Amino acid sequence: MPLALRLVDDRIGLEPIGMKDGDSSAQSRFDAAILPHVRSGYNLARWLTRNDADAEDVVQEAALRAWRFFRSYRGENARAWFLTIVRRTGMTWLSHRGREKDSEEFDEAVHTDRDDAPDPERLAIEQAGVERIRAALEALPAPLREVVVLREQEGLSYKQIATIAGIPIGTVMSRLARARSRLLRALSAEKEK
């Protein structure tokens, strides 16, 4: 992008064109509350959609929804509030996409994790390349992937994750356990591949 265009963008960023006084205070409150969390929203959306362009679309769409519903924002944790909207938008996006390619099917009831020689696991994980870890996380079904991202990367509590994902805390705990178990297995078992 040439400098001239980037500057145009920056200028818009600093002063939205044609902003009316009536909305400017709502808009500056929105900017202050929500924009700092675009990064978190993008990280979640990126892991859900698994590609850059779709993640940006999801976050922009989520931000517009957040703006439309900003009146219902009551000053609670803005990051959790925005992530809830990003997550819902991302999940809707996934459902329109139909079945996810490359990721496993998700079935809440299935519980088949067997213990397979955990001894070299830790070493295998410490030595695994970033690409392999990324691929392992992307291969998880979206409901498992999102709890991992929200917990490990966004550092949210089980309670916050439960609110964002709309599931009970016990389910957060069991999904996390399953997700981690699958990641351990993927990273140690597929070492030779």
Add this chain to the structure above:
Amino acid sequence: MDCAEIRDQIGALQDGELDPARADRVRRHLSECPECARRGAALDALRDRLKEPSMIHAPSPELVPRIRTAVAWEAREREERRRPVVPVAWLALAAAAGIVIGALAVLQRERGVRSEALAAELAGDQVRALLPGRLVDVQSSDRHNVKPWFAGKLEFSPPVPDLSAEGFPLVGGRVEVLSGRKAAALVYSRRLHVINVYVCPADGAPGDASPLANGFHIRHWKDGGMAFWVVSELAPNELDSFVAMFRARSR
């Protein structure tokens, strides 16, 4: 508790999400069971890897400005819907004035109705064009790249004058739909401002547009069988000199 049951709780223990009684039980088991302890170490290693900066995706620097533009656009539309229709006093005044200019208005009506709709459309295009990634489909400051680009996409060839020496460098071009007709959109810049020039054959083209819509200035003219509209937030005098140069250079 057996190992299988413990294994599902090690992660929660490390997350500090177990109640004290359960946490105690799991800790005790870990101190006695080397296999589960190894599992705990593996989970710790996994957590560290998942948290690595290279595992966290960052948006492009354009995302936040893009969101702000989109929100500003929505805010403005909302504001316009909310604006009161017309105050009563103005209605009375308008009625009086209406008698005087009524005859003229009849002549101008068709054109007038169209011009406001067209102006709104042009202003809308302008705002959308300013969203990152939407401004140009062919990006070049060289008219010899931009002009041929349109050849495969339009049935006409818009003039693409080089105005860089006058301080209006070419940015690129794209194809737009204007009142249902394909038009070439040429993009020039002036300092930080963007100027969009829409061009289509004059035959059957929409006519003049209101000179101002949503803070954008609009100019319209016809030359050599082509109709032109220029849209920008540039000051009117600068826009007029741009138009004069554009017309002079495209003859």
